[in-house]
Amino acid sequence: MKDRSGRILVIGAGMAGLTAARTLADAGRHVLVLEARDRVGGRIRTLRDQSEILELGAEFIHGHPDELWGLIHEAGLRTYALDGKNICHKNGKLRKCDEQGEVFKFLNGLEKWKGVDLAFADYPPLAKLSPEKQDDVINYVQSFNAADYRRIGVHALAVQQRAEEEIAGGEVFRVLDGYDRVPEFMANKVREAGGRIELSRTVEKIVWERGRVQVFVRDGGELAQYSAEQAVIALPLGVLQNLGVIFDPLPAALIAARQLAMGPVRRFTLLFSERWWAAHDQKLSKLSFLFAHDAMPPVWWTAHPQDTPTLTGWIGGPRSAAFDQFTREQVGDAACKELAQIFAVPVAMLRGQLLCCATHDWQTDPLSCGAYSYVPAGALDAVLTMATPVKQTLYFAGEHTDTTGHWGTVHAAMRSGLRAAKQVLSAGRAQLSVVSRTARRV
Numbered sequence: 001m002k003d004r005s006g007r008i009l010v011i012g013a014g015m016a017g018l019t020a021a022r023t024l025a026d027a028g029r030h031v032l033v034l035e036a037r038d039r040v041g042g043r044i045r046t047l048r049d050q051s052e053i054l055e056l057g058a059e060f061i062h063g064h065p066d067e068l069w070g071l072i073h074e075a076g077l078r079t080y081a082l083d084g085k086n087i088c089h090k091n092g093k094l095r096k097c098d099e100q101g102e103v104f105k106f107l108n109g110l111e112k113w114k115g116v117d118l119a120f121a122d123y124p125p126l127a128k129l130s131p132e133k134q135d136d137v138i139n140y141v142q143s144f145n146a147a148d149y150r151r152i153g154v155h156a157l158a159v160q161q162r163a164e165e166e167i168a169g170g171e172v173f174r175v176l177d178g179y180d181r182v183p184e185f186m187a188n189k190v191r192e193a194g195g196r197i198e199l200s201r202t203v204e205k206i207v208w209e210r211g212r213v214q215v216f217v218r219d220g221g222e223l224a225q226y227s228a229e230q231a232v233i234a235l236p237l238g239v240l241q242n243l244g245v246i247f248d249p250l251p252a253a254l255i256a257a258r259q260l261a262m263g264p265v266r267r268f269t270l271l272f273s274e275r276w277w278a279a280h281d282q283k284l285s286k287l288s289f290l291f292a293h294d295a296m297p298p299v300w301w302t303a304h305p306q307d308t309p310t311l312t313g314w315i316g317g318p319r320s321a322a323f324d325q326f327t328r329e330q331v332g333d334a335a336c337k338e339l340a341q342i343f344a345v346p347v348a349m350l351r352g353q354l355l356c357c358a359t360h361d362w363q364t365d366p367l368s369c370g371a372y373s374y375v376p377a378g379a380l381d382a383v384l385t386m387a388t389p390v391k392q393t394l395y396f397a398g399e400h401t402d403t404t405g406h407w408g409t410v411h412a413a414m415r416s417g418l419r420a421a422k423q424v425l426s427a428g429r430a431q432l433s434v435v436s437r438t439a440r441r442v
């Protein structure tokens with residue numbers, strides 16, 4: 001067995017692991033990142049089909065989170081803001097709508113809830129809405145959070161709503177050159193600062209005690225061992241919950257991880273030969289989001305203001321099971337049928353124009369085991385437990401460990417990586433103050 005040593009190991013080269021690695025390497029620490037995939041970026045994955053950019057994971061920059069925008073500017077990446085019309089499909093008709101505005105108004109009221117933490121389904125004001133409004137709110141909560149509304153907690157939703165307001169989360173942007181340029185740039189910065197990133201290294205087991213970590217990695221057919229004094233564990237929540245990596249002994253953070261939830265999403269992008277919806281109805285030429293609650297998927301969007309002929313379908317939460325086991329071709333086929341109904345156009349025309357259907361199944365991917373996390377009722381403390389250093393030796397990072405309420409986003413992953421790196425760098429009492437400050441925030 002090979003033995004390779006490093007002072008700090010970072011497990012996982014998603015945005016959390018890369019952010020931690022860069023911060024530590026910039027501070028002069030000897031850092032080695034181990035990543036199972038043959039690329040960095042984790043749940044940021046971009047496909048390029050000739051001149052088209054197709055995102056399979058994260059696509060949007062939500063609002064103005066400083067750390068993400070700082071990196072984008074540093075990398076000189078081009079972005080653009082989403083604008084255009086939001087359209088609802090209801091009772092067989094397409095009409096302009098401000099569905100999100102009404103939903104946000106309702107969700108802003110969550111902050112006033114002073115009672116115990118409840119599942120959103122049991123939140124008393126929800127029952128007072130008309131059945132139609134209830135549907136709108138539940139669909140939004142499930143879609144956006146990839147959550148089951150019978151589990152997601154009212155307290156966490158309130159924290160998240162406030163957090164989004166603070167960064168003007170309603171303003172949404174895309175990276176013109178593809179989101180994967182962000183982690184690629186970050187990985188280069190890690191290397192420039194003297195850190196190392198080893199790809200195709202699947203961690204199987206972590207044996208640890210105070211001040212000593214041994215990581216066992218499958219390197220082709222061979223088992224390799226890496227040793228370090230500390231490790232930042234930036235693995236997805238789903239991987240931790242499914243014991244994709246064995247910890248010996250089991251840290252309390254992993255028991256806390258079981259209280260959190262990893263939500264499912266089915267997301268796919270259909271690339272057509274032209275923007276047929278704009279040709280079909282001039283009023284749709286600026287179509288941005290389409291909400292069609294009775295359809296599957298219930299949420300769609302175009303690339304507007306870019307004129308790329310794509311339509312992306314999104315099903316977040318339990319309803320995504322409708323597309324479980326579907327091949328890419330079956331997803332494309334089912335989506336064309338649904339679109340034909342919504343837009344009242346012949347399905348054969350859509351099938352004829354469909355060039356490809358790009359999708360990735362994050363649920364069955366063993367390196368993610370789900371799309372992103374949410375916080376069930378009563379589980380807010382579990383986030384803090386996960387964000388607390390374990391015997392100054394293990395430091396958990398990843399979007400699910402964010403203590404600022406932005407779970408399930410790229411900037412949450414970055415914040416968690418930054419927090420973990422700061423904890424490593426400021427051992428002792430300073431670590432505790434970081435945690436207690438964030439505790440007050442949550």
Ligand SMILES: Cc1cc2nc3c(=O)[nH]c(=O)nc-3n(C[C@H](O)[C@H](O)[C@H](O)COP(=O)(O)OP(=O)(O)OC[C@H]3O[C@@H](n4cnc5c(N)ncnc54)[C@H](O)[C@@H]3O)c2cc1C
Nearest residue numbers: 012014015016036042043058059060203398399409410413
């Ligand atoms: C479909 C979808 C759409 C999304 N849309 C958006 C969006 O529009 N905007 C937004 O802000 N966020 C979005 N997100 C969420 C965002 O992608 C994530 O919150 C963020 O990328 C998570 O980063 P991370 O570093 O915490 O985890 P990851 O990116 O998952 O990184 C973890 C890394 O660990 C690696 N790993 C796993 N197991 C092992 C192992 N055994 N050994 C070694 N390495 C291992 C993985 O390969 C991965 O690279 C979306 C996510 C999905 C799935």
